[in-house]
Amino acid sequence: xIKKTIILFLILCTFTLxxxxxxxxxxxxxxxxxxxxxIIPGVSGAEEKVADFIQTSLPETLQVQRDDMDNVWFSAGExxxxxxxxxxxxxxxxxxxxxxPSGTLKVRGRGGFFPLMYEGHSIVVHTKDGPVEGIVSPRExxxxxxxxxxxxxxxxxxxxLGVSSEDEVxxxxxxxxxxxxxxxxxxxxxDDVLASRAVDDRAGCAALLAAVFRIDWTEIxxxxxxxxxxxxxxxxxxxxxxxxxxxxxxxxxxxxxxVSSDGPFDSKRFAYxxxxxxxxxxxxxxxxxxxxxxxxxxxxxARKNNIPAHLGNTRGGNDGSAFVSSGxxxxxxxxxxxxxxxxxxxxxxxxxxxxxxxxxxxxxxx
Amino acid sequence: xxxxxxxxxLFVFSFSLQANxxxxxxxxSKIFPVASPTGYxxxxxxxxxxxxxxxxxxxxxxxGSLYFALGDGGEHLAVLTGIDETGYFVSxxxxxxxxxxxxxxxxxxxxxDSFQFGHPMTVWTSEGPVSGVLALPSLHIISREMRNDLQNxxxxxxxxxxxxxxxxxxxxxxxxxMLDPVTPLARISHxxxxxxSGPSLGTKVNTSLLVDVAAEVSLKSLGQKTTFVWMAQTKxxxxxxxxxxxxxxxxxxxxLSAVKFLILGIFxxxxxxxxxxxxxxGPVLVTSGGSDSDLxxxxxxxxxxxxxxxxxxxxxxxxxLAPFLSSANVSGMFxxxxxxxxxxxxxxxxDVRSLVKLISSIIQ
Numbered sequence: 129x130i131k132k133t134i135i136l137f138l139i140l141c142t143f144t145l146x147x148x149x150x151x152x153x154x155x156x157x158x159x160x161x162x163x164x165x166x167i168i169p170g171v172s173g174a175e176e177k178v179a180d181f182i183q184t185s186l187p188e189t190l191q192v193q194r195d196d197m198d199n200v201w202f203s204a205g206e207x208x209x210x211x212x213x214x215x216x217x218x219x220x221x222x223x224x225x226x227x228x229p230s231g232t233l234k235v236r237g238r239g240g241f242f243p244l245m246y247e248g249h250s251i252v253v254h255t256k257d258g259p260v261e262g263i264v265s266p267r268e269x270x271x272x273x274x275x276x277x278x279x280x281x282x283x284x285x286x287x288x289l290g291v292s293s294e295d296e297v298x299x300x301x302x303x304x305x306x307x308x309x310x311x312x313x314x315x316x317x318x319d320d321v322l323a324s325r326a327v328d329d330r331a332g333c334a335a336l337l338a339a340v341f342r343i344d345w346t347e348i349x350x351x352x353x354x355x356x357x358x359x360x361x362x363x364x365x366x367x368x369x370x371x372x373x374x375x376x377x378x379x380x381x382x383x384x385x386x387v388s389s390d391g392p393f394d395s396k397r398f399a400y401x402x403x404x405x406x407x408x409x410x411x412x413x414x415x416x417x418x419x420x421x422x423x424x425x426x427x428x429x430a431r432k433n434n435i436p437a438h439l440g441n442t443r444g445g446n447d448g449s450a451f452v453s454s455g456x457x458x459x460x461x462x463x464x465x466x467x468x469x470x471x472x473x474x475x476x477x478x479x480x481x482x483x484x485x486x487x488x489x490x491x492x493x494x
Numbered sequence: 495x496x497x498x499x500x501x502x503x504l505f506v507f508s509f510s511l512q513a514n515x516x517x518x519x520x521x522x523s524k525i526f527p528v529a530s531p532t533g534y535x536x537x538x539x540x541x542x543x544x545x546x547x548x549x550x551x552x553x554x555x556x557x558g559s560l561y562f563a564l565g566d567g568g569e570h571l572a573v574l575t576g577i578d579e580t581g582y583f584v585s586x587x588x589x590x591x592x593x594x595x596x597x598x599x600x601x602x603x604x605x606x607d608s609f610q611f612g613h614p615m616t617v618w619t620s621e622g623p624v625s626g627v628l629a630l631p632s633l634h635i636i637s638r639e640m641r642n643d644l645q646n647x648x649x650x651x652x653x654x655x656x657x658x659x660x661x662x663x664x665x666x667x668x669x670x671x672m673l674d675p676v677t678p679l680a681r682i683s684h685x686x687x688x689x690x691s692g693p694s695l696g697t698k699v700n701t702s703l704l705v706d707v708a709a710e711v712s713l714k715s716l717g718q719k720t721t722f723v724w725m726a727q728t729k730x731x732x733x734x735x736x737x738x739x740x741x742x743x744x745x746x747x748x749x750l751s752a753v754k755f756l757i758l759g760i761f762x763x764x765x766x767x768x769x770x771x772x773x774x775x776g777p778v779l780v781t782s783g784g785s786d787s788d789l790x791x792x793x794x795x796x797x798x799x800x801x802x803x804x805x806x807x808x809x810x811x812x813x814x815l816a817p818f819l820s821s822a823n824v825s826g827m828f829x830x831x832x833x834x835x836x837x838x839x840x841x842x843x844x845d846v847r848s849l850v851k852l853i854s855s856i857i858q
Binding site: 240241242244245247248249250260261262263265266267270271272273275276280288289290291292296300311313315316317318321323387388389391392393394395398399402442443444466467468469470471472474 | 588590592602603604605608609611612613614625626627628629630631632633634635636637640644645646647648652654656657658659660679681683684685686687688689691762764765833834835836837838840
């Protein structure tokens with residue numbers, strides 16, 4: 129009996145050790161990393177905790193750098209072409225701009241969203257002493273019949289914390305400049321589909337991080353490959369602009385959402401790539417038109433490696449566009465996502481896996 | 495000397511009967527996550543029965559309201575609270591797998607549906623809860639017309655629950671059936687100053703504190719008959735009733751032979767701001783005009799003697815109180831709630847503790 133148990137144990141150990149790196153269920157799978165990354169607060173301009181997570185997750189053998197903005201990156205290989213894969217760590221939210229005498233907070237939005245979505249909902253103020261919960265106050269006349277005629281804008285938002293004086297707010301450890309996020313929920317719609325705030329662009333961060341663990345970085349020859357996790361994309365590509373000043377890049381592959389019209393309210397005239405159908409080359413968006421010859425090359429590599437991938441055009445900008453005026457070719461890589469810039473940004477696991485596979489193939493074959 | 499001894503005994507006895515207000519938080523943690531939209535209170539009623547001590551003799555009426563009585567003799571007292579929350583049910587299946595929603599009751603807050611857009615929802619199937627989200631347009635690709643009319647886009651007409659499937663068959667394979675209840679995801683936020691918030695928190699707190707009090711006094715011997723009632727369908731108006739009255743309350747009144755009625759309700763602070771009441775300043779004793787009932791006089795006196803803060807309002811219209819107004823001895827004890835009927839109803843737990851103390855004292 130004991131002998132049988134030992135044999136069974138050894139078989140199990142052998143099987144576990146033989147699992148390829150990055151399989152669907154291990155901790156370094158894109159899906160698992162995404163779930164870890166989603167919960168970390170990182171409002172534009174306050175990405176430190178996300179940067180910490182990424183930096184400490186990277187293998188020690190890599191020469192990881194970090195600047196004063198909290199951009200994190202590393203490079204391997206040498207010479208040209210120089211490929212840069214970049215995802216942004218920041219997310220939408222607010223920062224505290226003032227404290228009223230009645231103990232509420234005035235805020236300024238970071239990034240673009242419908243302020244209406246926040247009305248009456250729970251938020252978290254991330255103070256130096258830790259998180260403090262609050263509520264975005266509903267409009268003053270929310271209970272009246274004419275409430276619907278109100279123009280609900282970010283400037284009019286106030287945060288209620290449960291206190292009634294400025295002094296009490298200070299005692300909670302809250303200061304002007306503190307970042308605010310919605311209280312996040314990861315809604316698992318199935319084993320393979322989730323909805324949450326900050327899928328844009330933690331999914332890109334997760335895909336890059338998962339790819340890191342599956343690449344033998346000593347084998348990068350005849351080119352330079354850089355991976356970067358940059359900041360402040362949502363408020364003007366500020367992190368990417370800083371990187372563009374210092375990096376001499378031939379090809380930039382920003383990894384970010386392809387806003388798909390696969391939602392029930394969206395016109396299917398463009399951007400219709402259903403969730404679950406694979407990776408996306410975001411060939412045309414609001415900030416960039418990728419050269420045809422280059423995006424076709426990406427599609428050829430995907431095809432050759434049996435990676436489901438689609439071409440599409442959508443709206444929105446990407447970090448790569450900050451490099452274009454330096455002569456860099458910008459080829460955005462994506463997954464199809466719906467409900468963009470909301471608390472329920474939706475993503476399919478197969479798309480994230482395909483995106484990670486595409487990054488790996490491009491590192492190897494470009 | 496004998497009077498003093500009796501006095502000391504009564505004093506000690508009264509405190510031994512007090513429910514523990516801290517238990518309300520414990521009970522609330524079990525009550526709060528259980529959905530109870532009007533007409534779908536059965537899950538919550540089962541939960542209440544499980545929390546209360548074993549061996550109690552429960553009864554239910556045709557709406558599903560839960561009753562149990564303790565003690566004997568004296569003037570029969572009934573203590574009642576509504577347990578239904580505003581929620582939705584599945585009213586149809588979209589061919590793309592989205593769920594249509596409807597409400598059985600009207601809401602006082604015109605933005606109630608608008609608040610839910612872009613947020614998580616739970617569908618309560620017979621096989622268990624199913625997670626979903628209430629779909630909204632994508633910001634980057636929304637049409638100009640829709641963007642300019644967002645307020646109207648976020649209405650019940652456009653409410654579609656996305657449960658991560660792409661066909662009606664897949665939705666049904668998840669166990670979802672027509673008319674299954676649907677509620678916003680239930681999470682409590684812990685605010686500063688002993689305040690908490692969450693969807694339908696006022697109702698869930700009242701439900702919990704009455705369970706707390708009932709559980710405590712069920713272990714004691716009472717000198718008067720006391721009936722506890724957790725009423726279903728109190729947001730649904732009874733037909734042919736003037737003034738407008740809550741259906742669950744009308745039926746409870748009909749079923750009860752009590753001579754004193756203590757009704758627990760919610761006092762929405764924001765739309766009653768003319769009354770200058772506030773959170774944390776004590777429960778609100780509501781009267782509907784005329785002179786105070788004996789029970790009101792007793793409560794005011796009790797609060798004064800026990801140093802329990804109490805706020806008062808006269809002439810408040812309430813569907814919950816309406817069926818009882820014909821009785822001579824009725825009191826409405828309402829819990830002050832800020833941001834009523836929003837995703838975060840705010841309750842001050844100092845008010846909860848005061849309410850628990852008062853109810854316990856009244857029952858003695």
